Amino acid sequence: MLVHMPARRVGIIGCGTIGSQLAIAVDTGAVRNASLASLFDVVQNSAQALKQKLRTSPPAFSDFDDFMKTDCDIIVEAASQEAAKKFAAKVLRAGKDVMVMSVGALADKALLAEVLKEAEKSGRRLYVPTGAIAGIDAIRAVRHLLDSVTLTTTKSPKALAGAPFFETSKVKLDEVKERTTIYEGTAADAVRAFPANVNVAAVLSLAGIGVDRTMVRIIADPAFTTNQHEITAKGSFGEFRFTVNNVPSPGNPKTSYLAVLSAIECLRSVCDDGMRIGS
Ligand SMILES: NC(=O)C1=CN([C@@H]2O[C@H](COP(=O)(O)OP(=O)(O)OC[C@H]3O[C@@H](n4cnc5c(N)ncnc54)[C@H](O)[C@@H]3O)[C@@H](O)[C@H]2O)C=CC1
Numbered sequence: 001m002l003v004h005m006p007a008r009r010v011g012i013i014g015c016g017t018i019g020s021q022l023a024i025a026v027d028t029g030a031v032r033n034a035s036l037a038s039l040f041d042v043v044q045n046s047a048q049a050l051k052q053k054l055r056t057s058p059p060a061f062s063d064f065d066d067f068m069k070t071d072c073d074i075i076v077e078a079a080s081q082e083a084a085k086k087f088a089a090k091v092l093r094a095g096k097d098v099m100v101m102s103v104g105a106l107a108d109k110a111l112l113a114e115v116l117k118e119a120e121k122s123g124r125r126l127y128v129p130t131g132a133i134a135g136i137d138a139i140r141a142v143r144h145l146l147d148s149v150t151l152t153t154t155k156s157p158k159a160l161a162g163a164p165f166f167e168t169s170k171v172k173l174d175e176v177k178e179r180t181t182i183y184e185g186t187a188a189d190a191v192r193a194f195p196a197n198v199n200v201a202a203v204l205s206l207a208g209i210g211v212d213r214t215m216v217r218i219i220a221d222p223a224f225t226t227n228q229h230e231i232t233a234k235g236s237f238g239e240f241r242f243t244v245n246n247v248p249s250p251g252n253p254k255t256s257y258l259a260v261l262s263a264i265e266c267l268r269s270v271c272d273d274g275m276r277i278g279s
């Protein structure tokens, strides 16, 4: 007799680029053994507009408490670091799994400890997708042997625009006419300065040697049409170099299409009780 996990009821926080594609993947059956339970976005129209595109017409909310009253097993945050900070622990406390895309929020050690404590208390899980990079499986496997990890992110000025970094920096993006390194520092500082650009630095840090030892370099290159992330890692295991050259999402040049696909793949592996590939 085949015994399947019951279908997972999925709630989505943030109905933008990633949230919409994820909702469509569940709605169309591309994520098996899952159903869409509920949508939430601070912008009421965004949740409603997404609902109109779906076959299953899940309830759409702009109030978090109302959203949380719906029956969900897993809630995906695909909104902002602010949203991840506000809601991740609450979701776990309510007895639901949480998948976080705005992983930079978890660079805050006090928040990470609180979220992990809630996960332990409730017996639910925090899922962190690989996102817009590659090689996280290998980094995890050698985490105790790592000496250094560096992420070099190259994006067009258009994809970096609006980052809080520019509020205090001397760098003026509209004056960047050639490939320019605009930031070098720790992952902890990078995710605060570029909250919509290098959440991947937090994923890499959580998998490896932490936000204070993982170094980040950000390059603005007007000739770039892709979002490139290059990871170099060294240690007694040898040396890794992983480079991805990602097509940006049509709706949001900051977000790589790979991030959308990774979110879908992570949810698929959570919901489907079949084979799991990779560590
Ligand atoms: N981990 C990774 O590899 C990656 C993470 N990201 C992050 O994932 C998140 C989602 O990305 P996108 O879908 O491209 O963004 P988006 O800007 O296209 O959509 C975000 C949606 O969330 C809503 N929102 C923002 N703050 C909210 C809040 N406090 N409560 C409820 N709704 C809120 C917005 O109204 C918008 O509809 C962003 O934080 C982004 O930086 C993006 C790419 C890669």
Ligand SMILES: O=C([O-])CC(=O)C(=O)O
Pocket: 131, 132, 195, 196, 197, 198, 199, 200, 201, 227, 246, 254, 255, 256, 257, 259
């Ligand atoms: O999508 C990407 O290329 C990476 C990104 O925005 C992030 O990590 O926040």
